[in-house]
Amino acid sequence: MxxxxxxxxxxxxxxxxxxxxxxxxxxxxxxxxxxxxxxxxxxxxxxxxxxxxxxxxxxxxxxxxxxxxxxxxxxxxxxxxxxxxAAAVNSRLGGHIVQGHVDGTGTILTRTPAENWEVVRISLPDAIAKYVVEKGSITVNGISLTVSGLGRAETPAADGTRDWFEVSLIPTTLSLTDLGTAAAGTVMNLEVDVIAKYVERLHQRG
Missing domain, CATH: 2.40.30.20 (Elongation Factor Tu (Ef-tu); domain 3)
Incomplete structure (x- = not known):
């Protein structure tokens, strides 16, 4: 974990x-x-x-x-x-529970810089879009991030997806991870919050 x-x-x-x-x-x-x-x-x-x-x-x-x-x-x-x-059992959980099991990939669509942060928009595959909620957690290339926005485009992106999500990156994330330099068109590994998948499974069997 x-x-x-x-x-x-x-x-x-x-x-x-x-x-x-x-x-x-x-x-x-x-x-x-x-x-x-x-x-x-x-x-x-x-x-x-x-x-x-x-x-x-x-x-x-x-x-x-x-x-x-x-x-x-x-x-x-x-x-x-x-x-x-891997996390140690006696350490603080600074992000969220991440398994290291990729659920799909998304493509960086746009980058919008602000004075003290940068908003990155990433395409969201149909198969996992239902697990992503605004203010929820998502893992992008191994980085625990908070979803700051969700949307659906009228026309598909280059990778065929319509749904997208946004994350707002602070200077620390920009300087210490590959998201600081990843350009539009870069493919990123996505892992959704495992709790959402368990809740869905329990609901299906209920």
Missing amino acids: FTGIVEELGEIVACEQLTDAARLTIRGKLVTSDAGHGDSIAVNGVCLTVVDVVDDVFTVDVMGETLSRSSIGGLGPGAQVNLER
């Missing part, structure tokens, strides 16, 4: 394409400080298992399903990624 509070921006060092998987080598000085084989690290919101650690570099294997359901497969050497170690 994670909290969606990104600890550092890491860098993809190498990407090895396998038959139905990929092996990523990632540099992250902070997250490797106490990491070992079998530990979980969220990479752009995807929970991955550490295979090996050498100095400040760790290696993870990414299976085919994860590659197809997230933006991980599109990353190459030099790409910056948001990194977070």
Whole structure:
């Protein structure tokens, strides 16, 4: 489990394409400080298992399903990624409950800068739109964020979606995560609040 509070921006060092998987080598000085084989690290919101650690570099294997359901497969050497170690049971929950299981991807549609923050609008796939509410929580590339706006466009976006949501980013988020530099058209990993999915399931079985 994670909290969606990104600890550092890491860098993809190498990407090895396998038959139905990929092996990523990632540099992250902070997250490797106490990491070992079998530990979980969220990479752009995807929970991955550490295979090996050498100095400040760790290696993870990414299976085919994860590659197809997230933006991980599109990353190459030099790409910056948001990194977070699994939450400790005795730590504060600074964000919200994040599983590291991507529900879908959305595309950055617009960025609107203000004096002290920036509003980013992201497309929202039909399959998960029902789980997203204004002032609720959503995870974008592993970042726990509050939904500041919701809407539906008259015409579909380039990725075929009509629904969108907005998040308002403070300077800290802009400077410490990849959302600070991600341009319009960038594909982001989305994870909705797991509580919403459990409530729906209970209602269906009730």
